[in-house]
Every structure is written in C-alpha cells, then in structure tokens.
C-alpha cells in the first residue's frame with residue numbers, strides 16, 4: 001500500500017474532526033481513517049446532553065474565563081491550566097463551525113444556538129441538539145468527511161504500531177471482512193479510539209467496543225499513559241446492562257430508595273437530596289449497597305430509582321426515553337415499578353499522554369479525544385466538556401499532524417512483520433492446551449475492577465484486585481478463539497479487545513494503589529483527603545519489561561491557585 | 568410499596584426459547600442454513616442479549632454486529648420474525664406472540680444488502696448512495712469565515728429537519744423497501760430522508776444539484792409509495808413526508824416547465840400497468856388488501872394528480888388477491904392523468 005501522510009485510528013468525534021481539519025490544512029495530503037465500526041456508529045453518538053461553550057447566547061454575562069474556572073475547579077485542580085485555556089477559548093469557535101457545516105443545534109427564541117444548564121457549570125452554557133447532541137455532531141462530521149473525500153477503512157481493527165528503533169513506521173490492522181492483516185505505512189498516526197471504561201463491563205455505560213484499544217497499542221509501543229486511575233462513575237446505570245439512566249429522571253423528582261424503603265440521600269446530602277453532584281450520589285448509592293441496604297438479584301446488587309409517584313402523565317410526556325429504556329433493558333415499566341439501578345463506569349479521564357498539540361513522546365504519533373489525556377479534565381470531567389474536548393483537540397491534532405507530516409519519512413513495513421502478526425493471531429485458534437473462554441474472563445475482569453478498583457478504593461482491596469488481574473492475564477494465555485473463519489471473526493476481535501482491557505486494567509489499578517489521596521473520581525477510604533503536597537501531580541504509566549512502571553509529571557498551573565473543591 | 572420484601576421483587580419469569588438463526592459463511596458454506604439454539608431467557612431480555620448469550624455460552628461462531636446496545640448506534644439491524652428492527656431494543660418476550668412456530672424466534676440478516684456472514688450485511692452500498700446524492704451540507708459560509716459567527720435558524724426551519732436527523736442509518740427501512748428488492752440501484756428510503764433533510768436546510772447551497780440527481784433514474788420517482796419504510800423505521804421517522812417533500816419540491820421547481828420527473832414516473836407506471844409481474848414482484852404483501860387501498864389511497868392519489876398533473880406512484884396492494892381489481896383501478900386512474908395532462912398542455 002502507498003504510504004499515507006496521516007493515518008487516523010478512530011472515526012468518532014475526535015477522529016473525524018482531525019480528518020476534516022487535516023484535509024483543510026493541506027488538501028493534497030493522503031489521509032486515511034481506520035475504524036473498527038462504521039464511523040457513524042462510534043460512541044460519540046451516545047452523548048445526549050451537549051457540549052459546553054461560552055457563547056453567551058442564553059446567559060449574556062457568561063465568559064470564557066468562567067468556563068475555564070469551572071473546568072479547573074471541576075478537575076479538582078489536576079487539569080493543566082494552559083490546556084483548559086485552549087479548550088474553553090476555542091469552544092465558541094468550534095460550536096459555530098459545527099453550526100456552519102450543518103449541525104442541527106436546537107435554537108433559542110432569537111434563533112441563536114440554544115444552551116442549557118449542566119452540572120458544575122456556573123452559567124447555562126451547554127449547547128445541545130434535543131437529546132441527540134453527540135449523534136448529530138457525529139453525523140455532521142461524517143457527512144463533511146464524505147464530502148471531502150476522506151479515505152475510510154471501515155471495519156478495520158487496529159492491532160499495533162510498527163516501530164523500529166523508536167521510529168514509527170506505520171500501523172498494522174485487520175480487515176474484518178477478509179481477516180487479512182494489512183499494513184498502513186505512514187508518516188504520522190493519530191489515535192482517536194475513545195475511552196476504556198468498558199473494562200468494567202456490565203458495570204459500564206459504554207459501548208461494547210470502548211475497550212481502550214488505542215491506549216493499549218500505544219502503551220505496548222512504549223508511549224506513556226497519564227492519570228489512568230481516574231474513571232468517572234455515573235450514579236444511575238441500569239442493573240443488568242450498566243446503560244445510563246440520565247440525570248433527567250432525578251431532575252424531574254425521582255427518588256433513590258433502598259431496600260428498607262428509605263430515601264437514603266437524606267443521610268448524605270440532606271438539602272440537595274437526589275440532586276447532589278454526580279460523584280457524591282454515586283458514592284452514596286455504593287455505600288448503601290456495601291452496607292447491605294441494597295436489593296439483591298442474580299444480576300447483582302442494586303437500589304431503586306422510583307418514579308412511580310410522578311404519575312403516568314408526567315413520565316410519558318417528560319421522560320419517555322427513560323421509560324423506554326427501562327422497559328427495553330430491565331423489563332420494568334417505571335410507571336408501575338421502580339427502576340433497578342446502581343453506579344456505572346462512564347468516562348475515562350486518563351489516556352495517552354499528549355502535549356497541547358496532540359503530540360505524544362514518539363515522533364509522528366499523536367492522540368486526541370477520550371483516548372488522550374492532555375489533560376483538561378484532571379481528576380473529574382464536567383458534563384458537556386468531553387464532547388468539547390474531542391472536537392477541540394481532534395481539530396488541533398489533525399492540524400498539527402498535517403503541518404508536521406512533511407518532517408517525517410514515509411515508513412516501510414516488511415512482509416515478515418505482517419506474517420508474524422498473522423501467526424500471533426492464529427495462535428489463539430490452536431486447540432492444544434487452549435480452553436479459556438473469553439466471556440468468562442471478561443465478566444471476571446469487570447467484577448474484579450468494580451469490586452476492588454471501583455468507586456471506593458483502599459490499599460488492601462486494590463492489591464487483591466491486582467493479584468486477580470495477574471491471574472486473569474495468566475489465564476488469558478490459554479484463551480481460545482473458537483471461530484476459525486477469516487471472514488468477520490467477531491470472536492477473535494472480542495478476544496483482542498479483552499487483551500487490551502487486561503493490559504490497561506493494570507495501569508488503572510497500579511495508579512489507584514500509588515495515589516494515596518482522594519481527589520475527584522478517585523476515592524481512597526484509607527486516604528480520605530486531597531494531598532496536594534504529595535499528589536498534586538499527574539501519574540505517568542509506562543510499560544517496562546512487561547510490567548507497569550509509574551512516574552509523575554507536574555501539573556501546569558498559571559491561572560488559579562489550589563483551593564478546596566466545595567459546591 | 569417498597570416494603571414488599573426483596574424475595575418477591577426479584578422473582579424473574581424465565582423459560583426456554585429457541586432462536587432459529589440464519590447461518591452463512593461464504594468461505595465454507597455453499598448455501599445458507601438455520602441453526603436452532605434453545606436457551607433459558609428471563610423477562611426483560613432483548614434479542615441482542617440472547618444472541619450474546621448464545622455466542623458466549625453455546626456457539627462462539629455466530630456472527631452479528633452490535634455496539635452501543637442501547638438503540639443509538641444503528642449497528643444491530645436484523646430481521647426478527649421476518650421484520651427488520653434493532654436487536655438491542657427488541658424484547659424477546661414481546662416477540663413470542665409473533666412467532667410463526669410457537670416458541671421459535673427466527674433471526675435473519677437484513678435484506679437488500681449484500682450478505683457478508685451470518686447476520687452481517689454489507690453497508691458500503693448505502694454509504695456509496697449517501698455520497699452519490701450528496702448527503703451533506705455544502706455551506707454558504709466560505710471555509711475561511713467558518714467559526715466566526717453562527718447562522719440564525721428559526722424554530723420553523725429546525726422543525727423541518729429535526730425528525731430526519733434522528734436517523735441512525737440502521738438500514739431497517741432499506742431492508743424492507745419494496746423497490747430495492749427489484750432495483751438495487753434505487754436511491755433507498757434512508758438516503759431520500761437524508762437528502763430531504765439537506766434540501767430544506769437554509770445553510771446549504773447545492774439544493775438544485777441534489778434535486779437534479781434525485782429526479783433521475785433510480786431516484787425519488789421510483790418509490791412505490793408503499794409506506795413500508797415508514798412503518799419499519801426504528802425511530803418512527805415520517806419518511807414519507809420526506810419523500811413527498813422532495814417530489815413536491817421537484818414539481819415546484821421543474822414541474823410544469825420540465826416534466827422529466829413526471830414523465831419518468833409515468834413510464835414507470837406504464838411498466839407496472841403492462842407487466843403486472845413487476846407489481847407482484849415489487850409491491851409488498853399487504854394485509855390491508857385491495858379494498859382498503861382503493862378506498863384510502865386512490866382518492867388521495869387522484870387528488871395529487873389533479874393538483875400536480877402528474878401520475879402518483881402506484882399504491883400498495885396485496886399481490887395474490889385482487890391484482891385484477893387493482894389493475895382496473897389503476898388503468899382508470901392513469902387515463903385520468905393523461906386527460907388531465909393533455910388538457911394542461913393545450
């Protein structure tokens with residue numbers, strides 16, 4: 001294959017914005033987007049709420065400065081303040097650009113882009129398109145990329161970077177339709193593969209494929225990951241699937257109730273009750289469950305989100321989607337019965353360590369979106385800031401790669417390297433001594449993480465979790481792919497995704513064990529307070545001789561001094 | 568009511584259900600076949616979860632697509648008991664009433680798209696059509712000016728395309744489209760919907776080019792107006808409004824001056840009228856029957872003719888029974904149109 005100037009791995013919001021911007025920056029470049037699903041299927045489509053930008057359409061006194069402050073405070077001061085500056089300053093431009101190319105934003109009475117309030121924000125600055133914001137943004141970007149003639153390699157599963165003496169030469173990927181390993185020699189590669197919260201499996205709101213593939217590929221190629229221990233939990237996931245019941249249900253007056261029929265939020269947030277901040281409500285639910293005041297079922301412990309007192313009328317008119325979801329995924333009609341819920345892993349703050357331009361430590365390798373960690377979210381991201389992150393930094397990474405591609409030689413990938421990869425994959429299919437089933441391992445991985453590296457963490461539990469992870473990795477060596485066909489081998493793909501999750505889970509657990517403080521989403525029972533002296537630092541995880549090596553990196557300040565985070 | 572006690576609350580109804588799954592791996596199979604998997608299913612489980620269970624516990628080679636598992640991404644379109652829908656939002660228990668053989672759920676791939684393996688079909692032809700019909704906004708804002716200011720868009724305009732932007736490209740409607748079964752080149756309902764959405768957007772500048780493409784062969788005039796797509800749509804989008812919208816627009820823009828669209832429709836109708844076969848092959852099997860069709864659709868069709876001096880698409884009809892009556896009605900109707908057009912041309 002002819003070498004590409006830029007190969008973008010991932011067709012979500014970050015990847016598509018990068019592609020569009022790179023084409024704009026230099027239309028003569030040869031750009032490819034690889035995606036394991038059709039780009040419009042990417043998980044960006046799941047974002048309902050919206051994207052933050054201080055347009056000041058709704059609140060005339062909103063400013064970029066306020067957005068910056070809210071973001072830094074929300075991050076529990078772990079975000080890099082210069083990166084946050086870029087995020088918030090670019091926001092209005094990005095939202096307008098999306099408008100200019102066709103995103104169907106909802107509108108205010110004066111026909112400007114509509115904005116609504118969102119958690120942790122001092123002004124209503126979340127721009128939305130009904131409850132399908134991510135979906136419509138993704139569609140718009142896909143449409144524009146088709147218009148610009150971006151080369152799409154859909155249903156290509158990326159496997160590894162080809163690296164020689166620390167020089168990146170390109171990428172290896174499997175064409176799902178044929179099962180063939182194909183080489184993509186490239187001058188630059190941008191990872192935009194989304195988050196890794198699916199490692200918590202059915203305790204996660206994420207799509208099945210949010211398995212952190214890009215992070216794992218980069219990590220194995222020696223590129224450092226940052227702040228992996230920070231995983232955000234959303235309070236109300238459905239019991240069986242982990243799928244999200246949005247805040248709207250509590251906003252409209254839903255109750256959280258334990259098995260004793262008690263509205264337990266009275267204990268934790270007597271004033272705000274069910275409407276307390278996300279992390280607090282998640283911790284409260286988890287405490288109820290841990291102290292045995294939850295319900296029990298074969299699908300795990302849970303509590304009730306009770307809407308029955310709101311009446312059929314209100315539920316049907318204002319919460320139709322929540323009703324549909326709980327009927328579809330729990331078989332429960334919230335008009336008649338309470339919805340079984342528990343906290344669900346929702347967003348990964350950590351990711352591939354990049355600078356403010358999307359560059360990683362390896363020449364020619366960039367990252368953007370949820371798979372990267374710039375960091376703008378620090379220890380906790382605000383609702384509506386993630387879509388913004390993927391758009392702003394997707395664009396910047398696309399621009400930077402387009403400008404810098406000329407600096408690098410096109411790589412060459414040898415047939416031997418392709419053959420070796422092919423043999424590696426085929427070894428999963430051999431029968432002698434291989435018997436472990438992917439489903440069981442994956443289930444156990446999710447359980448171990450939720451139990452030991454979940455909302456509440458402490459040294460003894462995390463250590464137990466790490467031991468269990470090592471065992472799971474041992475067992476993975478005996479895993480068997482039962483489907484031996486070349487065409488669309490989803491069985492093989494799932495096994496490779498599991499491998500990625502196992503590698504990354506170690507970095508999450510190691511980071512969680514090392515960080516002896518509580519900050520943002522990371523709560524240690526044995527270290528319940530924030531310790532700025534020792535831990536106002538980013539965690540850096542690198543692969544060293546097969547194990548995680550941890551390091552640190554300072555947080556860039558410059559705008560706001562450390563303060564206690566209270567709401 | 569929360570005191571009912573834990574035990575009672577979690578009693579799950581459970582039963583054994585058989586999934587009859589379409590299997591085809593072109594690498595080894597000469598032709599497709601079905602595999603039966605009988606598994607325990609509790610109330611509240613979706614078809615997708617049942618398939619996942621089969622893949623994890625019974626047969627890891629069963630292949631299908633799924634991603635969000637929440638009805639948002641459009642990956643898991645397939646036919647369940649003969650109807651195209653999303654596996655991830657379809658309750659197994661609700662399907663039980665629709666089984667032809669009691670307790671056996673039939674699961675097959677979408678139609679009208681090239682098969683790849685088992686329940687997986689090729690989406691590329693659909694993407695190619697999106698490209699062909701320019702399913703994007705070609706903005707009136709020059710690239711150098713972008714990001715500087717927003718367009719003002721009225722609520723009225725927003726509402727015109729709001730529903731259309733719900734489309735998740737799951738291709739369920741494509742799978743059920745009656746014309747596509749006969750003509751693979753046909754634009755297809757999802758692409759018509761998207762084209763319409765672009766055409767009513769004031770930010771776009773290539774409305775005319777897109778429309779010109781839509782009125783050509785395999786375009787909007789080929790639609791038989793059978794409503795299958797709209798009835799199937801997993802997001803309940805009124806696709807027919809979009810199709811009507813494009814047609815009305817085409818007639819407004821070129822109608823009386825340039826009747827190529829109308830002529831095309833006429834030729835198509837002729838074809839159907841003469842070769843009743845085409846009707847039988849392309850019109851859907853409808854439970855409504857010919858009486859309903861005549862009563863409900865022909866008057867509207869004739870009204871359309873009078874208004875626009877163009878033949879409407881043939882209405883739906885149950886192919887086996889009543890085809891003669893339909894042809895009779897149809898002939899009469901076309902006469903009307905011809906008279907009408909002649910008088911107009913004078």
Ligand SMILES: Cc1cc2nc3c(=O)[nH]c(=O)nc-3n(C[C@H](O)[C@H](O)[C@H](O)COP(=O)(O)OP(=O)(O)OC[C@H]3O[C@@H](n4cnc5c(N)ncnc54)[C@H](O)[C@@H]3O)c2cc1C
Nearest residue numbers: 010011012013014036044049050158193194369370386387
């Ligand atoms: C339920 C839910 C609701 C949310 N709501 C909001 C909200 O309201 N506001 C907000 O700001 N954020 C929200 N978020 C977060 C936000 O949606 C995500 O962080 C964001 O969309 C991630 O975008 P991305 O482009 O980085 O990755 P994704 O959209 O996840 O895209 C990843 C891409 O990488 C590809 N890929 C992955 N692995 C491989 C591989 N091995 N080979 C090839 N391709 C690969 C995939 O195919 C996909 O195209 C929500 C998240 C969830 C789960």
Ligand code: SF4
Nearest residue numbers: 744790791793794796
């Ligand atoms: S109305 Fe019938 S023929 Fe027309 S697009 Fe819909 S399904 Fe196809």
Ligand code: SF4
Nearest residue numbers: 734735737738740800
């Ligand atoms: S129009 Fe409806 S059925 Fe057709 S692809 Fe879109 S969402 Fe699916």
Ligand code: FES
Nearest residue numbers: 634636641643655
């Ligand atoms: S898996 Fe996404 S729509 Fe069904």
